[in-house]
Amino acid sequence: MWLAGNSGPFRVHNLEVGSPRASGLRILHISDLHFAPGQKAKQQFLKELADLKPDLVINTGDNLGHKDAINPTLRALEPLLDFPGVFVNGSNDYRAPKPRNPIRYFTGPSKVQAGQALDTDRFMRELVGAGWQDINNKSARLDIRGKSLGFMGLDDPHDHLDDLESLGQQAAEIANADLTIGVAHAPYMRVIDALLENHASLMFAGHTHGGQICLPGQKALVTNCDLPTEFASGLSAWSNDQQEAMLHVSNGLGCSIYQPVRLFCPPSATLITLR
Template sequence: MEFLIILGGIAILAATWGILIERQLFSVKRASLKILPAGSPTLTVLHISDLHLAPWQKRKIKFIKSLAELNPDLVVNTGDNLGHEKSVGTAITALGPLLMKPGVFVNGSNDYFAPVLRNPLGYLAKPSERSNGKALDTARLLAAFRQAGWLNLNNREGKLQLNGIKVGFLGVDDAHDDRDDLTSVAGQANNLTDCSIIFGVTHAPYLRILESFTENSAKLIFAGHTHGGQVCLPIFGALTTNCDLPKKNARGLSAWKFNGRSSVLNVCAGLGHSIFAPVRFFCRPEVRLLSLEAVN
């Protein structure tokens, strides 16, 4: 009986930490990567993802607004900005200061549909089902991004001149809901042959996306979707990635090789969660700030 009381107390403490405290501990994870062509100046890239914003999340909104103070050269937004059917205006307001910076974006399923209640244990067995919530005003969100000058990379390419470096981008729409068009990626790459380096941008890091981007010359790939596992265990790590990405790669940097070509994947664990699963455990909400440097 005493053991059960102790176990119950530990469970209550863990739930209190994950639900009330850790999910509010927004953080900036920093990393450096030597990947730019020799002689290139340093590029600072702010990677944001999985905001899952709801109108009442004032602390998260304040944190997102403050990110412009990091003064990035580029903002990469890998989707799932919305977390409620009335959060489009909230997201535009929160991201307002960052919209003054050069940026690129792709959508996640939660930019198209409002969240629905799901069995959280189902994520441990297989990736979640296709989204079926209420349709959102996605057009309004995308219009605000495009008006600010951010490049829409949903199944399309783009180019930006950053610190004198011509950067090319390959992009796909949300792979988790099968909106990605991999047949377009080779054509995208053909339009980027004049670029010094190519980045891939996707919401969900399915292996088919990583392979396609890598084979089409992307050196660095940005993704979100996994929430870093959202609920992790000490030593063991993430319990799921909600896709076919190995759990050990649920967040942060990892190296990949396909058919003799190599790339680096950067997965952002994101700032949010579904309003129906308000918890983070051993997986602080995050954005990622990458310092990209020239190879030696």
């Protein structure tokens, strides 16, 4: 489908990643819901994702897409809250969206606008109360089906809330996990490099919307950060001189209510099976 928006059509991508010590686990990655009241098709798709029965849900932020989005978003996420999960925030989880000129995205990363402040603390409390782990600038460890998963998380890098200096301590807190996972909303290169340097072997991010407005074949024109466009969506290898990790960047499930169009870049979630 070449044209899509906040009402879909939605897709699920199925991928496999090598991780022998955590083999068999299934991770559902969702991101960038930008949820607003009345988005029934998106809510139904989230319900259908629960039918996949993942072992773990990783949510990489920008869940909220409207000043009145908290209650509808919590209702939409409710079926997935039955599964273990971790989350980080994006800038839209702190402030409601405002109209902006979409042409500016082609001139570099967008500036964070001072929209209406949202009750982010309440939203996070509800997610934590339902059982998900808040990993904004903090670590977590989950034992799932006999596998120990360690998480290093960062608050939104696009909003300059990421505490890279915390990663050393986070890594120490999850030492000896069967799999070390890095999670952030916006995949700025400073963030991906820092997670790799602290021994993440699998990393998750969102923010790019896969490019949102793409050429045929989902060839992204922008990423809204400094990540090269060839990494804007999907699974790829990220390396330095000493090590390599797999990076998954989500297309996301939504977009701003003020720019509700995707071109050659359908909204999607991803189910990753570890092998």
